[in-house]
Amino acid sequence: MASVSSSAVPRGATVKVARQRKLAVGDYRIQGRPLGRGGSATVYRVLGPDGREYAVKELAPQFLGDKEAVTRFRREFEIARDLDHPGIVRNHELIEANGTLNIRMELVDGLSLKALMSRQKKLEPPL
Numbered sequence: 059m060a061s062v063s064s065s066a067v068p069r070g071a072t073v074k075v076a077r078q079r080k081l082a083v084g085d086y087r088i089q090g091r092p093l094g095r096g097g098s099a100t101v102y103r104v105l106g107p108d109g110r111e112y113a114v115k116e117l118a119p120q121f122l123g124d125k126e127a128v129t130r131f132r133r134e135f136e137i138a139r140d141l142d143h144p145g146i147v148r149n150h151e152l153i154e155a156n157g158t159l160n161i162r163m164e165l166v167d168g169l170s171l172k173a174l175m176s177r178q179k180k181l182e183p184p185l
Contacts, residue, residue, distance in 0.1 A: 086105065086112065086114055088102045089111070090103060093170075098127065100115075111165045112163065114153070114160050114162050115163065117131045119158060138161075138163075149162075
C-alpha cells in the first residue's frame with residue numbers, strides 16, 4: 059500500500075490511494091477485472107498453468123473469520139464437484155491462496171443475468 063507524507067498534502071485536500079490489484083490466485087493469473095461480485099464472493103477469469111482459462115470464485119475476506127461461512131463455502135465446492143450436468147458449471151478444485159479460499163471452476167462465456175435482464179425486459183417463458 060502506498061504511503062503519503064502528511065507534509066506533502068495540503069490541509070483539507072482529498073487523497074486517493076489506488077488499491078493494489080490482485081494479480082494471481084495461487085498458480086492462476088487473473089485476467090482483467092472481476093467477472094462479478096456477490097455478497098460473499100468475487101469471481102475472476104484466470105489463466106491456469108496449463109494455458110486454459112477458468113473462473114475462480116474467491117470467498118470475501120470478511121468471511122474468513124466466520125467458521126460457518128467457511129464451512130458453507132467448502133460444502134458448496136464438495137457438493138458441486140460431484141455434479142455432472144450440461145446446465146451446471148463444473149467445480150474443479152478448492153484452492154487455499156492469498157489467505158483466503160477459492161473455487162476453481164469451468165469458465166462459461168456469456169451474459170450476466172443483469173445484462174440479460176436489461177436486454178430482455180422479461181424472461182420467457184413466464185415463471
